Amino acid sequence: MPEPIDPADTQRLLDIADAVVGRASSTEQVEAVVVADRGCEVRVYDGEVESLSSADTAGIGVRVIDGGRQGFAWAGTLDPDAVEAVLAEARDNLRFASVDEYAGLAEPDGVVPASLELYRSEVAAMPTADKVALALELERATLAADRRMTGIESAEYADSVVAAAVVSTTGIRASSAESACWLSVYSLAGDADTTQTGFGFSLGRHPGVLDPSVAAADAARRATRMLGAVRPSTGRTTLVLDPWVTAQVLEVVGSMLSGEAVAKGRSPFAARLGESIASPMVTLVDDPTNPDAFSASAADAEGIATRRNALIDEGVLKMFVHNATSARRAGVSTTGSAVRRGFRGVPGVGCQALALRPGTSSQAELVGALDDAILIADVAGLHSGVNPVSGDLSVGAEGLRIRDGAPAEPLREFTIASTLQRILTDIEAVGNDLEWLPMGAAGVSLVVRDVTVSGE
């Protein structure tokens, strides 16, 4: 058994991938993806460390294409015997796949990868005691932030260093290393009758940017402002989506602009290229080369340089995103939008770092302009209530009544429903409060008119 891989040692990952790819026969295309991940998680509760976990994992995924057939296999180890077995298994698997004229690995397209500084050595160098101290301070600060705070469900510090290499017989040879660390807390607030919950986080690529007080203040504010919440009456109303909610909606919209979904007849926007599909306020860009995005990356999951893709320009649909296979099928070029689940899957197609072009008003100014609306602070049930094929959207929600331009009573246990197609056209304003969130999209406050609220 080899020593654990230092995730900063991308050369070692490239060497392992090179060795596999070097075994390709003259008729085969072979791609090897090697990933190593090292992480730590500290959970605290009631002033003590509840658990401290260290993680050190590595694995390889091998894709083989021969005669238009594709096979894949993976293993959660870089043990040489297992790597050997993965290649053999991928070869065996392809014998049973269909011939696909569009199957094939990505080929270098000459686009130079962005120079991104995603790895900071401070994460790996941080002493455990400092991680524990940060987590304890997070819990303390959250409970101290407001006298109505009654407890926490969890408070943690966590970090990870991930390195990946992709090498293929078609000339792809890419590697990357990135670090991340974060504080997150789920909080409880109570009054005589009820308990409400909130959350807060602080994250970055190195511990220097972590601020427990920011996470604590958010967690306390989110929980306490919900105390005394009532159910709204049923009807149509204008919503202000909090950036946290907007980012989640954008991720679904992004999935509908996947070239694979379009080609396979699963996107309601398939035939709308060049048409207006959204309010003129909407300019949507997917740009993984933006270093501010926590999901930034210089190369996509096939090793192709990522790039800025302008998807919607002032409401007009300009393009779909593609990996090598979907692009070949659509007769266009890859947009560097191959995505995959580490080493355990074949590349799919997806947006990676979505952001709306921000407007000029703060959330307070947007709220100030509305007589009667609801600020949606959080949503639930996105996986069960949003269908990216039909576009139907219906999710549970909580938030605050907006009355006469000011936030009023808290509201809970209601749903908001529309279709994603309608939401895009019903956007009345985009805020100026763009913030990158721990997902593949940035959030920004959004005013959407005429959404059905179902409650009392």
Place this chain on the structure above:
Amino acid sequence: MSQSNTSPGADLTEVVHASVVNDTLREALSTGGEFAEVFVEDKASSSAYLDDGRVEELTSGRDRGAGIRVVVGETTGFAHTADLTPEGLATAARAAAAAARSGGGGVRTVAMPDTPYRSLRPVRIDPSGVDKADKVALLRHADEVARSRSGSITQVSAGYADSRRRILVANSDGNFATDEVVRTMFNVSCVASGDTGMQTGRESIGHTIGFELFDRYDVAELAERAAERALTKLAARPAPSGQLPVVIGSGGGGVLFHEACGHGLEADLVAKGASVFAGRTGELVASPLVTLVDDGTMAGEWGNFGIDDEGNPAQRNVLIEDGVLTDYMWDVLRARKEGRRRSGNGRRQSYQHLPMVRMTNTYLLAGDGDPNDIISSTPHGVYVAHLGGGQVNTATGDFVFGMSEAYLIEDGQITEPLREGNLIGNGPEVLARIDAVANDFAMGPPGTCGKDGQGVPVGDGVPTLRVEALTIGGTAA
């Protein structure tokens, strides 16, 4: 991927010998601590996926390793490794012990039996021995059947997956057990297109059995149902908004109970005051029609296993009896702390994760009502034939769950199909509002339950039942 020392059917004690397990536990406790545990896992999986008329790829995967935890005072230290040699295990044991900090306590002796408790639940047809061509043939058959159902079926995907997960668990309390679970599943998803846009229909089956799954189920029938669901929804009208009576069909999915109270009865959340059901054992928390059971022993069901991921045998636990909360679900840590017996609910996604309290197969016992009477006695409401996923905030009790196939009930008759959406309610309120339970119990499709970033397979089931009022998340007035 075959490796010489893990031939199919081999017990994990042949990979990691009992003496090595014992040595590892000793190492884990060598600097003090109240509890140590070794969890070894070897999971092999294979899948095949068809989309757009093509078998796009077959995938094989293998994960093997061990997770070791050490408890010192209130602190759990955890480390895992893919290296199952004695040295690799010892290194992980020291890392876990260091993480838990040396509590200064005395060295505990490890009392481990020489031979493990072996849970033996053989499958009839080991999927790893089935020709890959036979698996692919099932996909093609499902695709053909779904497409032939109607010209309006414009896209079909189908997936086959099997896995064999072997585990070995040993701890310093003397638990020493091994288990093997084989899972086989199949799903079909269809897109139907018409003047009203596109709609989707999905069907899935999955059991903790081998390839004999396909003796029990016909993939053609599954494909027809998925196609039918998508086609039906083409003509669907927007779901209503506001509160209405909701009838949930037999076997449509027990996700209602999974979310309304299942998560809230997990002892880890209860202990932190993050459950509306905290401190309520012995109280009436639901309609007297409700008897809710969580049962890891249900042979063949998706949440079934021989031992949980902490080495305790699966159990049948009555959570709510005639509306009265009888007990929570427990893992080792919570049970130790409260001096409680373990309930077989300690589960984890893989050796890379710490276990926590999880459900297994959660279901509502049948009542004595006639399902047709329940519908005919509902003047105006919604009938949900098939539920989607759900989500709950256990601290407030507010939960949502999706309806992936639903109809209006008008004048006691099931009438028009409705578009998809979520329903929302509050756990304790909804449980109290269950006013009819029928005699037609059935288990639902296989599910994956997510908690704290870990997914585990779960099952659920319900007879036809009615909630007198639930909020429907539609767009119609």
